[in-house]
Amino acid sequence: xxxxxxxxxxxxxxxxxxxxxxxxxxxxxxxxxxxxxxxxxxxxxxxxxxxxxxxxxxx
Amino acid sequence: xxxxxxxxxxxxxxxxxxxxxxxxxxxxxxxxxxxxxxxxxxxxxxxxxxxxxxxxxxxxxxxxxxxxxxxxxxxxxxxxxxxxxxxxxxxxxxxxxxxxxxxxxxxxxxxxxxxxxxxxxxxxxxxxxxxxxxxxxxxxxxxxxxxxxxxxxxxxxxxxxxxxxxxxxxxxxxxxxxxxxxxxxxxxxxxxxxxxxxxxxxxxxxxxxxxxxxx
Numbered sequence: 001x002x003x004x005x006x007x008x009x010x011x012x013x014x015x016x017x018x019x020x021x022x023x024x025x026x027x028x029x030x031x032x033x034x035x036x037x038x039x040x041x042x043x044x045x046x047x048x049x050x051x052x053x054x055x056x057x058x059x
Numbered sequence: 060x061x062x063x064x065x066x067x068x069x070x071x072x073x074x075x076x077x078x079x080x081x082x083x084x085x086x087x088x089x090x091x092x093x094x095x096x097x098x099x100x101x102x103x104x105x106x107x108x109x110x111x112x113x114x115x116x117x118x119x120x121x122x123x124x125x126x127x128x129x130x131x132x133x134x135x136x137x138x139x140x141x142x143x144x145x146x147x148x149x150x151x152x153x154x155x156x157x158x159x160x161x162x163x164x165x166x167x168x169x170x171x172x173x174x175x176x177x178x179x180x181x182x183x184x185x186x187x188x189x190x191x192x193x194x195x196x197x198x199x200x201x202x203x204x205x206x207x208x209x210x211x212x213x214x215x216x217x218x219x220x221x222x223x224x225x226x227x228x229x230x231x232x233x234x235x236x237x238x239x240x241x242x243x244x245x246x247x248x249x250x251x252x253x254x255x256x257x258x259x260x261x262x263x264x265x266x267x268x269x270x271x272x273x274x
Contacts, residue, residue, distance in 0.1 A: 012228035020215035036228050038216070043232060 002045070011040040013055070028055040243268065 002008050015033040017023060023034040035055075219225050243264065 010229075010232065012232065014228040017228065018219055018222055018224045020219050021211050022215065038219075038225070039228055044235070 006045055007042045008045045009040060010043050012036050025058055026055040027058050029053065032058065241268070 013026065013028060013033050013035050015031055017034050017036060019025065019034060020038075022037045024037060026033055026035055029052075216225075
């Protein structure tokens with residue numbers, strides 16, 4: 001879908017927020033953080049966006 | 060005392076109960092109804108006198124069990140692991156409990172007349188972690204506990220808002236024109252209807268909004 005549409009759905013990652021049921025704990029590049037699903041939003045895909053790497057779900 | 064040979068035959072040959080070789084009345088299963096697919100005939104292996112659990116109904120490991128019964132046994136293990144064992148005693152008590160009880164633990168009120176050693180009991184089992192148990196027509200049913208996946212979100216949202224943690228994490232990652240939008244709070248009821256705003260109403264709302272923000 002993201003290969004064709006000019007919009008993407010993004011959910012921000014943060015390291016400084018409080019945990020909640022709608023914030024998914026992840027580890028990205030060794031840092032623990034949260035995906036704030038309460039702030040999920042569509043955004044226009046820009047050509048400057050790049051792939052940063054996978055994030056892991058802590059066990 | 061039940062006919063143990065007949066019970067073993069029952070466990071091997073039939074998934075659903077009714078120990079025909081035994082006197083069914085003595086096991087409290089005379090009114091047991093046949094149960095469908097995910098059922099298992101389990102035998103009461105241990106009766107323990109304690110505050111919470113009276114009967115441990117287990118599929119004995121010595122008996123070859125079919126797939127549904129195996130599922131029941133697995134779920135039974137998870138049930139006992141979930142803390143239905145009585146009290147929180149020492150490690151020795153805990154290990155003894157694990158050794159003795161390999162099965163589904165039923166609270167006394169639900170076990171009722173099934174709490175007899177050697178009784179064959181029907182269990183409608185599923186893959187469980189937090190099961191809901193009930194006795195209906197002489198059959199102990201164990202069903203998965205359905206929980207609302209959205210449970211607790213409202214409380215968490217209230218807590219996050221109260222702590223001021225609901226600001227945008229990436230404010231710069233918006234769309235064109237986002238800066239012009241004004242958040243007017245949640246809609247109290249119904250679908251938001253568009254009404255042509257009069258100037259007076261807009262001014263009133265703006266004043267209310269600014270006073271709320273200043274607080």
